[in-house]
Structures are given as C-alpha cells and as structure tokens.
Amino acid sequence: MQSRSHRFKENAREAIADPHIQAAMAKMKVGFTGKRLAAAARLPEFEALRDAARDIKNHSLANLDFYLERYEEKVTECGGQVHWAPTAEDARKAILDICQRVGAKTVTKGKSMISEEIALNEHLENAGIAAVETDLGEYIIQLRKEPPSHIIAPAVHVSKEQVEADFRAQHQHLPADRSLSEPTDLVNEARQILRQRYLDADVGITGANFLIAETGTSIIVTNEGNGDLTQSLPKVHIVIASIEKVVPNLEDASTILRVLARSATGQEFSAYTTLSTGPRRAEDPDGPEEYHVILLDNGRSSMLGSEFQEMLRCIRCGACMNHCPVYHAVGGHSYGWVYPGPMGAVLTPNLIGVEEAGHLPNASTFCGRCESVCPVRIPLPKMMRHWREREFEKHLTPTSFRSGLGIWAFLARRPALYRRLTGLGIRALGALGRRRGRFRSLPLAGGWTKYRDLPAPQGKTFQQLWAEKQKNGGSSK
Amino acid sequence: MTSAREQILGAVKTSLKRNGPTESTPEMLAERLSDPKPGLIPERAQLPHPAQVDLMESMLIELSATVQRVTNVDQVPDAVVDYLKARNLPQEIRLAPSRELLELPWEGQSLLKTSSGPAREPDQVSVTGAFAGVAETGTLMLHSGADSPTTLNFLPENHVVVLRSSQVVGAYEEGWARLRRAFGNGTMPRTLNMISGPSRTGDIEQKIELGAHGPRRLHVIIVEDGDASA
Amino acid sequence: MPKPEPKVGLFVTCLVDLFRPSVGFAAVKLMEAAGCRVEVPELQTCCGQPAYNSGDRADTRAIALQVIDAFQSFDYVVAPSGSCAAMLKSHYPELFDKEPDLRAKAEELSSRTFELVSFLTDIMQVSGVEAAFPEKVTYHDSCSGLRELGVRDQPRKLLSSVNELSLVELPDADICCGFGGTFCVKYPDISNTMVSSKTESIENTGAGTLLAGDLGCLMNMAGKLQRSGSDIEVRHVAEVLADMTDTPAIGVADGDVQSRGN
Ligand code: SF4
Numbered sequence: 001m002q003s004r005s006h007r008f009k010e011n012a013r014e015a016i017a018d019p020h021i022q023a024a025m026a027k028m029k030v031g032f033t034g035k036r037l038a039a040a041a042r043l044p045e046f047e048a049l050r051d052a053a054r055d056i057k058n059h060s061l062a063n064l065d066f067y068l069e070r071y072e073e074k075v076t077e078c079g080g081q082v083h084w085a086p087t088a089e090d091a092r093k094a095i096l097d098i099c100q101r102v103g104a105k106t107v108t109k110g111k112s113m114i115s116e117e118i119a120l121n122e123h124l125e126n127a128g129i130a131a132v133e134t135d136l137g138e139y140i141i142q143l144r145k146e147p148p149s150h151i152i153a154p155a156v157h158v159s160k161e162q163v164e165a166d167f168r169a170q171h172q173h174l175p176a177d178r179s180l181s182e183p184t185d186l187v188n189e190a191r192q193i194l195r196q197r198y199l200d201a202d203v204g205i206t207g208a209n210f211l212i213a214e215t216g217t218s219i220i221v222t223n224e225g226n227g228d229l230t231q232s233l234p235k236v237h238i239v240i241a242s243i244e245k246v247v248p249n250l251e252d253a254s255t256i257l258r259v260l261a262r263s264a265t266g267q268e269f270s271a272y273t274t275l276s277t278g279p280r281r282a283e284d285p286d287g288p289e290e291y292h293v294i295l296l297d298n299g300r301s302s303m304l305g306s307e308f309q310e311m312l313r314c315i316r317c318g319a320c321m322n323h324c325p326v327y328h329a330v331g332g333h334s335y336g337w338v339y340p341g342p343m344g345a346v347l348t349p350n351l352i353g354v355e356e357a358g359h360l361p362n363a364s365t366f367c368g369r370c371e372s373v374c375p376v377r378i379p380l381p382k383m384m385r386h387w388r389e390r391e392f393e394k395h396l397t398p399t400s401f402r403s404g405l406g407i408w409a410f411l412a413r414r415p416a417l418y419r420r421l422t423g424l425g426i427r428a429l430g431a432l433g434r435r436r437g438r439f440r441s442l443p444l445a446g447g448w449t450k451y452r453d454l455p456a457p458q459g460k461t462f463q464q465l466w467a468e469k470q471k472n473g474g475s476s477k
Numbered sequence: 478m479t480s481a482r483e484q485i486l487g488a489v490k491t492s493l494k495r496n497g498p499t500e501s502t503p504e505m506l507a508e509r510l511s512d513p514k515p516g517l518i519p520e521r522a523q524l525p526h527p528a529q530v531d532l533m534e535s536m537l538i539e540l541s542a543t544v545q546r547v548t549n550v551d552q553v554p555d556a557v558v559d560y561l562k563a564r565n566l567p568q569e570i571r572l573a574p575s576r577e578l579l580e581l582p583w584e585g586q587s588l589l590k591t592s593s594g595p596a597r598e599p600d601q602v603s604v605t606g607a608f609a610g611v612a613e614t615g616t617l618m619l620h621s622g623a624d625s626p627t628t629l630n631f632l633p634e635n636h637v638v639v640l641r642s643s644q645v646v647g648a649y650e651e652g653w654a655r656l657r658r659a660f661g662n663g664t665m666p667r668t669l670n671m672i673s674g675p676s677r678t679g680d681i682e683q684k685i686e687l688g689a690h691g692p693r694r695l696h697v698i699i700v701e702d703g704d705a706s707a
Numbered sequence: 708m709p710k711p712e713p714k715v716g717l718f719v720t721c722l723v724d725l726f727r728p729s730v731g732f733a734a735v736k737l738m739e740a741a742g743c744r745v746e747v748p749e750l751q752t753c754c755g756q757p758a759y760n761s762g763d764r765a766d767t768r769a770i771a772l773q774v775i776d777a778f779q780s781f782d783y784v785v786a787p788s789g790s791c792a793a794m795l796k797s798h799y800p801e802l803f804d805k806e807p808d809l810r811a812k813a814e815e816l817s818s819r820t821f822e823l824v825s826f827l828t829d830i831m832q833v834s835g836v837e838a839a840f841p842e843k844v845t846y847h848d849s850c851s852g853l854r855e856l857g858v859r860d861q862p863r864k865l866l867s868s869v870n871e872l873s874l875v876e877l878p879d880a881d882i883c884c885g886f887g888g889t890f891c892v893k894y895p896d897i898s899n900t901m902v903s904s905k906t907e908s909i910e911n912t913g914a915g916t917l918l919a920g921d922l923g924c925l926m927n928m929a930g931k932l933q934r935s936g937s938d939i940e941v942r943h944v945a946e947v948l949a950d951m952t953d954t955p956a957i958g959v960a961d962g963d964v965q966s967r968g969n
Pocket of ligand 1: 313314315316317321343370
C-alpha cells in the first residue's frame with residue numbers, strides 16, 4: 001500500500017475536522033477500554049500472565065532461527081509447504097504462483113494485516129483474480145476502497161449509515177425498500193452475500209496469530225467464523241505469516257491466548273481459535289487439499305538485535321491504539337500506512353523507513369498509556385524515543401526545531417548563564433503579561449497560542465527569589 | 478545464489494549474534510518441543526471436577542450459548558427435538574458421522590429427519606460431538622476427522638454440541654494433554670476448533686451481533702457421565 | 708521511618724523556576740513542615756526532557772551528569788513534578804546503559820529522588836496538612852507521575868485533609884491532557900483536540916478549581932480553559948496543600964481574581 005505517512009500532519013488535521021471520524025472515535029475510546037479493564041479485573045493472574053507472555057515471546061525471538069526451522073520441518077511432515085519470502089514482492093509472487101497453478105478465479109480472505117502490508121489484493125486483482133475479504137470490517141473497507149483504520153477493527157471509523165450506503169451502492173440485487181438501518185440488518189446482508197463467495201472460492205487465504213514449532217500448526221483467532229469458512233471450503237489454504245509469529249509449543253500459545261482477547265476486546269476468549277496443521281488427511285471428509293505457509297521477513301530480521309527487537313513481541317491485539325489519546329484524536333488513517341497507533345509508530349518506520357514515517361514516533365506525548373496496557377509489555381514510548389534519536393543523529397529533525405533546541409541545551413548546560421538570561425527574559429515577559437495574567441499571542445509561541453492562552457510568568461524566577469530570601473535571612477532552617 | 482530460506486535464516490542468525498549467546502542450550506530448546514510444560518494456570522481452571530462442569534455451563538451461558546444438562550446419553554434425541562421445537566426450527570438435523578452419535582435412539586423421534594456427513598449449504602442444524610470442554614472460558618474443543626467434519630461447526634446456522642461431562646477439563650493445557658494422548662506427541666489433527674459461543678461481530682459501530690458468518694446459535698447438551706480423569 | 712531532619716535538595720524544575728516560583732515556595736513550606744531541611748542547589752537548570760524527548764542524547768547526558776553532581780550531597784531530591792522526578796528516577800539510569808560507573812551514579816540518584824506529594828506521604832509519612840480551601844476542586848493525574856511513579860492516591864489522601872475542600876473526581880483523570888512537552892507546539896492541532904476533551908470533562912465536573920501536580924499540564928489546561936472563556940481556576944496541588952492560595956491562580960493577573968465557578 002502506498003504510504004501517506006509523510007503527510008501525517010495534514011492527515012491529522014483532516015481527520016480532526018471530519019465529524020464521522022470524531023464520532024466514531026468518541027465511541028471507541030470508551031468501549032474497548034472499559035471492557036479490557038473489566039476482563040483484566042476478573043482474572044487475578046492477569047498481570048502475571050502478561051509477564052509470562054512477554055517472556056515466552058522473548059525466548060522465541062532469542063531462538064527464532066531454531067524454532068523457524070523446526071516449524072518448517074513439522075509443516076512439511078504434515079504434508080504442507082513453507083515458502084520463505086524475504087520481501088513483500090517475494091510473498092506476493094509465491095501466492096500468485098499458487099493461485100495461478102490451481103487456476104483460481106476467486107480467492108476468499110480472512111483478516112490479515114500481513115496481506116495489507118504486502119498489498120496482496122491489488123496484486124491478485126491485477127492478475128485477474130478476485131480477492132474477497134470476508135471479515136465484516138475488512139469487507140466494508142474493501143467496498144469503500146479504504147485501508148483499515150485499526151488492526152482488529154478495520155472499519156471502526158465507519159458509521160452504520162455509511163455501511164448502508166455502501167451496501168446499497170454495491171449489492172445489485174438489493175430491493176430499495178429493504179431496511180438496512182440497524183447493524184443486525186447489515187450483518188445479515190453481508191452474511192448472505194459472503195456465503196456464496198465462500199462456496200465459490202478456489203483458494204482461501206488467512207493470516208496467523210501464532211505458528212507452533214512443536215506441531216507445525218498455524219493459529220487464527222476470530223469472532224465471526226469467517227476465517228474458518230475461508231480455510232475449510234476451498235481446495236487450497238494459504239497462510240501468510242511473518243517470521244516473528246512462531247512460539248515453541250501449545251502451552252506457550254495458551255498463555256499468550258489468555259491475555260490476547262482480554263486485551264483486545266475484553267472478551268475472555270475469542271469465539272473461534274482455530275489450529276490448522278497441514279492439508280486434509282486421507283480420512284477427512286472435508287478441508288483443503290493443499291496447505292501452504294508464506295513466511296514473510298520484510299525487514300523483521302534486521303529488527304532482531306536492534307533497539308527495536310522488543311517490538312517483535314507484538315501480538316497485534318490493538319490495546320495500545322484503543323488506549324491512545326492521539327489515536328482517538330486523529331483516527332487510524334492519519335498514520336498513513338498499514339499499522340496505526342503506538343504500535344504503528346514504532347513498527348512502521350522499521351518497515352517503510354523513518355524518512356517516510358518520521359512523524360509517527362514524534363506524534364506522541366509519551367503519556368505511557370499504551371505501554372501500561374500492552375499484554376506483552378512492549379515499552380512503546382521508549383522505542384518511539386529511539387526513533388527520535390535516530391532521526392536526530394541523521395539530522396532528520398527539522399532545522400528550526402533543532403536550532404531552538406540547540407540554544408536551549410547550550411544554556412541548560414551552563415547554569416550561571418542560564419540563570420542570568422532566564423532571569424532577564426522572565427522579568428520582561430512577566431512585565432508584559434502582568435496586566436492580563438496571560439497572553440493571547442506571543443511571537444515565537446504560535447504553536448501554543450493558536451489554541452490556548454499562555455499563562456504569564458510571575459515576574460521573577462524562583463532562583464532569584466530564593467537568593468533574595470536567603471540574603472534577607474528568611475531562609476530554611 | 479542463496480535460497481530465500483537461507484537468506485532469512487542467515488539474516489536472523491546474524492542479527493541474533495549481536496545479541497550475545499542465548500541462555501538456552503540446544504537440548505533445552507529441543508525439550509521444550511518434545512516435552513512441553515504448562516505455564517501459569519489460573520486458579521479458576523483448577524476447581525474440582527463437578528465445579529468445573531458448573532463453570533463450563535455458566536461460561537457458555539455468558540457467551541450467549543444455551544445449555545441443557547441430561548443424565549443419560551439416551552436422552553439426547555429428546556433434548557435435540559425439544560431444542561428445535563422451542564426455537565421453531567425445522568425437525569431436520571445433519572449429524573456428525575460418529576458411531577457415538579449415530580447409535581443414539583433417533584428412531585424414537587418420528588418427526589425428526591436425520592442425515593450424516595459434512596455440512597451442505599442448506600443444512601440448518603448440525604449435531605456434533607466434542608473432544609473436550611475447557612471450563613476456564615467455556616471453550617469447546619472439536620477436531621477434524623472421519624467422524625467429525627469441520628464444516629458442521631461453521632456452515633449451519635445452528636450448532637448443537639453433545640459434550641460428555643467427563644470431557645470437561647479445567648484448563649486449555651489439559652486439553653492439549655488429552656490431545657497428545659489421542660494423537661501422539663507433536664501430532665495434530667488437520668483442524669482443531671476452539672469454540673467459545675456462537676459467531677459474533679462488533680464491526681459495525683462496535684455493537685455485538687451474533688451470527689456473523691458462522692452459527693447464530695450454539696446449544697450444548699452436557700451429558701453426565703462422571704469424571705474420566707478421576 | 709525517615710531519619711530526623713533529612714536534608715532535601717529541591718529540584719525546582721525549569722517551568723516552576725521561570726513561570727511560577729510560588730509552587731517552589733509551597734514545596735519548601737510543605738517539606739519544612741514535614742521536618743526536612745530544604746536547600747536549593749544553584750547548579751540546576753532543567754532535567755533535560757526537552758532534549759531527551761527530541762532524541763538529543765548527548766545534551767541529555769551532559770545535563771543529567773550536571774544534575775547528578777549538583778544533588779550529590781542530599782538525603783533526598785524532590786521535585787514538584789511527576790514528569791521531572793520520573794526523568795531523574797527512571798530515565799537517567801537508562802542514559803548510561805553501557806557505562807556501569809555512570810549508571811551506578813544515576814541509579815544512586817534515582818534511589819533518592821521523589822515527586823513532592825508522594826515524598827510527603829510515602830517517605831515523610833505525612834498524613835494530613837494544615838490548610839483550608841473552601842472550594843469544590845477536581846484533580847488531573849499527570850501521566851508520568853501516575854504511570855511511571857505510581858502517584859495517584861497520595862494527592863487525594865492529602866487533599867482530603869484540607870479543611871472545607873471537596874474533591875469531585877474527574878472522569879478520565881488518567882488520560883493525557885495533550886501537553887507532552889514539545890509535542891504541544893509540534894502538533895498543535897492534535898494537542899488542541901486532546902486538551903479540548905480534557906477541559907470539557909473538567910467543566911462537566913462543576914468544580915471551581917482544577918489541581919494537578921505538574922506545571923506543564925496545568926499551564927496547558929489553564930490556557931485552554933481561559934481561551935474558551937471558562938472561569939475555572941487552575942493551581943498546582945502544592946499551593947493548596949501548603950495553604951498558599953493568596954497568589955493569583957495560573958494565568959490570572961494580580962488583583963484580578965476570577966469569579967469562582969461554584
Ligand atoms: S504493541 Fe502491545 S498493545 Fe499494541 S498491538 Fe502490539 S501487543 Fe497489542
């Protein structure tokens with residue numbers, strides 16, 4: 001997908017002015033957070049499970065080569081095939097090759113962020129293969145020709161009125177008098193349309209939440225059951241997963257699953273957790289005849305061993321964006337590429353370059369709410385700061401800001417000079433603001449005073465007053 | 478030319494080396510795969526068996542499933558017919574082709590039409606067994622196989638599951654242990670479905686709607702047959 | 708138990724030093740009342756966050772070393788700000804990851820550093836203050852203090868001992884006000900959206916005064932309240948606890964006491 005991350009500021013401004021997005025965000029910021037809190041409160045072991053989940057991911061990453069090799073061995077043993085894809089291009093090619101070999105005309109898809117990352121749909125469509133998203137949210141945004149705005153709720157920015165309009169415009173059979181005003185009607189309509197698509201599809205493509213080295217299994221977690229129809233009806237099942245999804249065994253996956261849904265939607269467990277291992281067996285009455293796994297690197301191996309390694313723990317639960325006040329203000333599309341919110345602010349520059357996505361790690365107040373809810377305890381603010389450090393080193397920080405910061409830092413490192421100059425400056429500023437107590441505008445403070453008044457200083461610095469007080473003997477004991 | 482596989486594994490190895498040696502020996506890693514150990518199991522999952530069955534029931538209800546408990550497996554056909562009547566569903570079911578289900582006294586239900594095999598598109602009600610029920614979250618484990626086609630779990634709008642109380646365990650990990658006993662270490666059936674309630678979506682304005690793509694209703698008939706682990 | 712009459716170095720913070728010295732004096736008064744000897748080292752400027760959060764590690768380190776030096780001789784280092792205290796306490800050690808000697812020094816400073824209100828309750832075991840404030844107030848939890856230092860119950864506990872004060876909880880008190888240091892000038896539109904929803908919640912509480920423990924957040928919220936014509940007064944929590952509320956509230960001119968909102 002073409003990145004719009006570099007115009008983050010403009011994207012954000014547009015989103016802030018968009019009443020649909022603002023209404024959707026107002027709703028989501030209370031919904032998800034309250035449910036997560038309740039689910040966490042109900043499980044006394046929740047915090048300890050977060051630690052355990054973090055440790056499992058750390059262990060898996062530290063031994064990633066071993067587990068990937070064992071995983072591949074197992075998949076092959078079960079009659080499946082692993083395709084290694086160093087780049088997005090390699091992944092697209094591997095998938096298209098399979099589809100073309102089996103003469104696929106229609107492909108159904110379960111929700112997969114990797115598929116968004118490698119822009120798979122466009123690629124298939126260009127080759128004349130219809131790619132149908134089956135997750136309701138993904139289906140909606142596919143109709144709208146939009147990217148997802150959230151990693152687990154891709155259409156969270158869309159209102160039901162907008163969905164109705166999209167369905168009426170694109171579902172040709174729909175009688176005009178059929179009511180579609182309620183979510184129930186819309187869900188039923190989508191169910192009907194997609195049912196036929198599942199039955200017609202030649203290939204089903206899903207993502208994976210986990211890969212299990214012990215058994216060669218891929219796991220998907222869904223609520224709708226779309227992933228299951230996608231993978232059990234067509235004759236070919238393709239799993240696309242990035243390399244960091246592998247964990248050692250089923251027990252490890254269980255521990256992480258205990259924090260995944262609770263963090264994501266506040267459910268105890270998602271409706272469907274499905275483990276798939278190879279193609280159908282000789283005795284199976286249904287299931288796909290072929291099973292392929294595309295293992296995508298696309299920059300992840302170089303995050304290992306770097307200051308961004310911990311980001312590879314991410315299990316894509318979405319809690320960080322559900323709790324992010326910046327995300328709530330600007331919505332997911334503002335981030336301009338596949339991954340929004342705090343996790344996107346760290347991951348996106350790794351995948352498409354900090355030159356393109358430099359705004360993302362900067363647009364954070366470091367309020368730390370993301371880190372406080374991340375089920376695998378990724379220190380997201382710290383890693384955003386690492387990006388800022390890289391930008392600073394590479395001189396990507398805007399010059400005007402850099403020179404202002406430079407002057408400030410120069411003074412901050414020279415306390416005596418700092419005291420003299422700030423003493424003078426504050427006296428002047430204090431005198432200027434004394435009458436009103438605040439400024440409505442002030443040269444060089446436009447970023448502040450555009451939207452808020454600037455409180456005037458009291459007139460002297462604390463250091464001056466303290467020194468005066470010491471001199472007059474009014475000191476501390 | 479190096480293969481894509483070597484390219485990725487090589488890059489992973491190079492990156493990890495910068496990280497210093499790992500704390501795990503090859504033997505430890507191999508053991509983690511050949512002899513997996515349970516991690517932290519919530520207390521909720523460690524109840525005595527009868528309490529587990531109760532928890533299974535209450536969790537299922539919380540998940541918008543419905544539950545009926547019977548004391549004898551021969552009561553299952555009656556329970557199924559009652560369920561269909563109560564919901565105004567046609568008296569026609571698609572059974573999983575398992576001996577256990579096929580041998581139930583269906584012939585006593587004169588109005589009920591039964592057939593068995595994988596689900597077909599017009600089937601409205603499926604009746605399947607289960608491999609296990611995990612009490613901690615009311616999660617059913619069903620696996621694919623000759624007598625348990627996966628499509629039965631997803632295509633029909635109504636899914637009725639017959640679960641024996643001896644199949645109820647506390648934690649997922651106990652389910653894995655049973656699975657390894659049934660299939661062998663490191664071996665899995667093609668598909669293992671962990672099902673927690675009927676299909677749902679919150680994708681339209683975060684309002685939860687049941688029956689997004691999979692079953693709109695999930696009904697579980699728990700048959701008392703004691704505690705297999707005891 | 709703290710040792711008798713511990714020697715405390717006040718880390719004034721640059722914003723208090725420049726914009727609101729009265730907060731510094733309130734801090735001194737509170738700590739003296741709790742039995743501390745308070746000194747203010749001259750060799751302090753700022754904790755270095757503007758540089759740190761802008762990716763300028765070299766300047767941050769230089770500033771950190773300066774602070775470590777300046778506060779060597781104190782039993783405790785206390786700041787009337789969760790954000791600056793967290794900088795000293797949590798982030799200074801991270802700056803010297805690969806230099807064990809310096810890291811040890813930073814960790815030693817860290818172990819002695821506290822945010823003002825939690826220092827009073829947790830270290831000096833203060834359970835109440837001598838103060839009166841006949842107002843309905845609400846309280847915003849600034850992010851760093853809350854999430855990095857666990858400051859949440861301490862200010863509420865001390866506020867409950869202030870005569871005639873009634874506290875109404877602010878819904879979403881734990882959500883960022885949109886200040887974020889340089890963030891508010893680098894991304895003014897986003898910051899404004901955040902502070903607007905914050906001030907809306909504040910106004911909905913019906914409180915006449917807003918309190919918090921960080922001057923940056925306070926200036927942000929005060930500036931927004933005043934720009935939108937609200938007459939809610941904004942003060943640092945230390946001013947109320949120290950019974951030093953005769954100075955005009957933040958952004959209010961001398962002699963121009965705002966009509967109170969309750
Ligand atoms: S960074 Fe953490 S909170 Fe965010 S999606 Fe990943 S796992 Fe979830």
